[in-house]
Amino acid sequence: MIQIGIHNIHGEPFNILSAEYELTEKYTGDIVGTGQADIEKHILRAVITPPKAGTYLLKYTYQIGMETLVEVVEVKVK
Numbered sequence: 001m002i003q004i005g006i007h008n009i010h011g012e013p014f015n016i017l018s019a020e021y022e023l024t025e026k027y028t029g030d031i032v033g034t035g036q037a038d039i040e041k042h043i044l045r046a047v048i049t050p051p052k053a054g055t056y057l058l059k060y061t062y063q064i065g066m067e068t069l070v071e072v073v074e075v076k077v078k
Contacts, residue, residue: 002058003045004071014042019062021046026055026074037062050077 008014019037023046024030037060038045044060056075061068 001045001047002073002075003043004060004073006042006044006062006064006071014064016042016044017063017065019044019060021048022059022061023048023050023075024057024059026057032056044071048075050075053077 006016016039019039021033021035021037022031023033025032032051033048035046044062046058046060048056048058050056054077056077058073058075060071060073062071063069
């Protein structure tokens, strides 16, 4: 499980309305997993199962109000 915390730099309250993730192989761009991210207050969680050792990019796409935002996390699997 990989989780990230989302923060508002202005300290204003917000709600994450929806979130999904996409796991891709970093060097080929091959998609190896997708799904809905779990949302708990301001934490996004994704349970991923990389098929083999390597370097992957986990992209969270989430919506706050009318904005769609994206965060990318590099994941190394040994």
